[in-house]
Amino acid sequence: MGVDCHHTESAQPGLEGAALASAVAAAETKCERTRERLTPPRRRVLELLLEADGPMKAYDLIAAYGQDGEPAKPPTVYRALEFLERLGFAHRIESLNAYVPCRMEGTSHRAAFLICECCGTAEEFEPDFAPQFAAAEAAGYAVRTVTLEARGLCPACKGGA
Amino acid sequence: MGVDCHHTESAQPGLEGAALASAVAAAETKCERTRERLTPPRRRVLELLLEADGPMKAYDLIAAYGQDGEPAKPPTVYRALEFLERLGFAHRIESLNAYVPCRMEGTSHRAAFLICECCGTAEEFEPDFAPQFAAAEAAGYAVRTVTLEARGLCPACKGGA
């Protein structure tokens, strides 16, 4: 990923087996409570995101969609991503044109990311937007959503070369 | 721009005449001081950004490039934008795939934007990243750049319908 670094992308191992099933089941439960439907394509895309070791591009998801190797059609994946973002199960990282599953517990959080320019991992964290928010409202703005993406080096890549 | 709003995009009127020339001249001066070259395509793209009433898409710039109506070739504009960003004369707004001229005085600032979802304006402001920065470094990250884009309604659009 980085120009002068050859770490493999592994800082955020994807889920497998029971952990994966459990995460999907949790999403299912959450959907039932709000009368939303975790349909097969939505579930499949969520699985792919959860299994991945890092941010996934839309066309990576499209290529990986079919268990038999058959790709999905783009709208299938983009629609699923739209749903997953709306429900808070996934986030789009604007500066990467890529998507990650939500790693935070709380239902209502504002997503923010620490993106490693070396290994490509994107760690979600809970930011404190209070200062920005206050400044914006003082200027007369009504803020609805905030995108925060910090880029740099993760601990692993910072240490070694 | 917004789904239920019909304000015209005018909150950030572009520069014209003397003001435009002055802004371009200031950029030129800054370049000379650092031995960078504000070549014709770079100057032209900067002009277009400064003249615009709001964020410009790359292909808007491409279409508007030639004074005679002739569009530019994409690499011409993308290279110019890369230069302008590097020098701090312009910023890319990730969540819009669009570009704005820098509206801040200081040479070294971290750009952040308040984006109106109604009229489309993007106001640059000087954010206070200290808390996020501290949190990230505490987690072992070496942060290099931060992208912050807040979306909501500007004062004008918030007030009226």
Added chain:
DNA sequence: AACCAATGCGTTATGAAATAACATAACCCG
């Protein structure tokens, strides 16, 4: 059960955004 509106899906096609690759030209410095 028959109906209907709302939502989601499959499919085809197209549009929008960005870059690769390579040849040519201008610049800078000694």
Added chain:
DNA sequence: CGGGTTATGTTATTTCATAACGCATTGGTT
């Protein structure tokens, strides 16, 4: 001038995302 470096012109391609339309499923209503 010569030679390295930086910038540009040009063609083509890749990557990312959505429009449009008809069909299927769902869930409630008569």
